Amino acid sequence: xxxxxxxxxxxxxxxxxxxxxxxxxxxxxxxxxxxxxxxxxxxxxxxxxxxxxxxxxxxxxxxxxxxxxxxxxxxxxxxxxxxxxxxxxxxxxxxxxxxxxxxxxxxxxxxxxxxxxxxxxxxxxxxxxxxxxxxxxxxxxxxxxxxxxxxxxxxxxxxxxxxxxxxxxxxxxxxxxxxxxxxxxxxxxxxxxxxxxxxxxxxxxxxxxxxxxxxxxxxxxxxxxxxxxxxxxxxxxxxxxxxxxxxxxxxxxxxxxxxxxxxxxxxxxxxxxxxxxxxxxxxxxxxxxxxxxxxxxxxxxxxxxxxxxxxxxxxxxxxxxxxxx
Numbered sequence: 001x002x003x004x005x006x007x008x009x010x011x012x013x014x015x016x017x018x019x020x021x022x023x024x025x026x027x028x029x030x031x032x033x034x035x036x037x038x039x040x041x042x043x044x045x046x047x048x049x050x051x052x053x054x055x056x057x058x059x060x061x062x063x064x065x066x067x068x069x070x071x072x073x074x075x076x077x078x079x080x081x082x083x084x085x086x087x088x089x090x091x092x093x094x095x096x097x098x099x100x101x102x103x104x105x106x107x108x109x110x111x112x113x114x115x116x117x118x119x120x121x122x123x124x125x126x127x128x129x130x131x132x133x134x135x136x137x138x139x140x141x142x143x144x145x146x147x148x149x150x151x152x153x154x155x156x157x158x159x160x161x162x163x164x165x166x167x168x169x170x171x172x173x174x175x176x177x178x179x180x181x182x183x184x185x186x187x188x189x190x191x192x193x194x195x196x197x198x199x200x201x202x203x204x205x206x207x208x209x210x211x212x213x214x215x216x217x218x219x220x221x222x223x224x225x226x227x228x229x230x231x232x233x234x235x236x237x238x239x240x241x242x243x244x245x246x247x248x249x250x251x252x253x254x255x256x257x258x259x260x261x262x263x264x265x266x267x268x269x270x271x272x273x274x275x276x277x278x279x280x281x282x283x284x285x286x287x288x289x290x291x292x293x294x295x296x297x298x299x300x301x302x303x304x305x306x307x308x309x310x311x312x313x314x315x316x317x318x319x320x321x322x323x324x325x
Contacts, residue, residue: 001097001298005137006114009126009133009134010121010126010127010171012128012129012133012143013143013145014084014085014086015081015082015086016175017090017175020049020115020192021049021052021053021233022050022275023051023275024175024177024275025048025049025176025178025272025277026047026172027046027047027058027272028045028088028095029042029044029173029174029175029216030044030095030169030170030171032111032164032167033152033167033190034151034162034164034165034166034167035164035166035167037190037309038065039155039164040063040285040309041062041063041064041155042060042061042064042311043060043061043063043102044058044059045057045058045060045088045093045095047076047079047088049275050276050319051274051276052273055076055266056073056076057071057079057090057091058073058074058095058277059093059104061104062071063267064284064285064311065286067265067284069197069267069269069286070192072104073100074090074091077142078091078189079139081185082182082221084175093197095111095236097113097116097146098116098171099112099113099153105244106131106157108155108157109154109155109156110155111125111151111153111164111169112151113146113149113150113151113171114149115149115260116147116149116171117146117147117148117151117225118144118146118147119218119225125231127143127144128142128216129141130144130229131231132214132231133152134278137207138176138205138207139180139205139206140174140175140176140177140203141175142172142173142174142201143172143174144174144199145171146171147170147199147218147225148170148189148195148196149168149170150166150168150169151164151167151168151169152164152302168190168194170189173231175242177203177274177275177276178272178273178274178279179271179273180203180204180315181206181320182203182315182316182317182318182319183201183203183313183314183315183321184200184202184246184313184318184321185200185313186199186246186261186287186310186312186313187200187310187311188289188309188310189307190308190309191305191306193222195222196221196222196303196305197218197219198219198259198291199217199254199282200215200259201216202215202236202239202248202321203215204316204317204321211325212230213236215230215236215239216230216270217248217250217257217259217295219302219303221255226255226257226302227255228250228251228255232252233252233253233278234250234252235250235251235252236250236323237249237250237313237323238324239321239323241314241318245260246263248260253278253296254297255293255296255302256293258291258292259292260289261288261290261310261312262287262288263284263312263314264284264286265286266282266312266313267282269281269282269283270316281313281315282315283311283312284311284313285309285310285311286309287310287312288308289307289312290305291303291304291305292304
């Protein structure tokens, strides 16, 4: 059991909750956008266990273009995770790093993924949470399965067949007890050139009676990942969020990252509160994000671009994560 726990820390994409009996959730987030960018879905399989030990499995589907969502609930026994790899099944639906296969009442089909871009995994810094991965009793843990990948396959929604060949995808996951009381999350891998991806999140992080504003950002530029994180001596210079927009500025030792996004109409999704999927968050998949990445020493612009089909969530007591420079 100890060896399995250690292994799971270094493989956050795998199922983490095999020993959890109450107040627990775990979910994976598959974002898929077709080549024409006319179809965009977030497909979210997972499990939830409440304070009494009552358990359920679920698959939540967000249609980003129609701004609708559907929550499919299943018996927990239908959730079957593989051992020592990321692969789960829920009542005939299958999910892994390489593909998803859906057999839902309103959505069926199979999508294959290739060219997956993982977040670096080191012995001292496993995955996107870095050394925080080793801390027990955190409210929520986070993992990146793939920052960017190509899609092949099709989905059938009702009577409509949707081709996703040459589309782009992104996959991440969360597990723990609850989402943070305040957070911003955004992601896009639709820029002027294929192979560029941005993921950013800022949240109030409680731990053992204390709390702090934690942040993570990664800019994938086709051959390298530039990181801005709480644990790698980066600094969050600005976090201004209101009903219309969000403006962020981060710096690491070499680069400055400036982000501006305008909030778009969003769709309600179920979210975890102490293992119960009774919370509600709002997500848009149609936002635009302006990104400016510069070299601090030379002032040279590394990236100045606008990301489309941006997934954007702003939730909770936002004043808790406001920082002005």
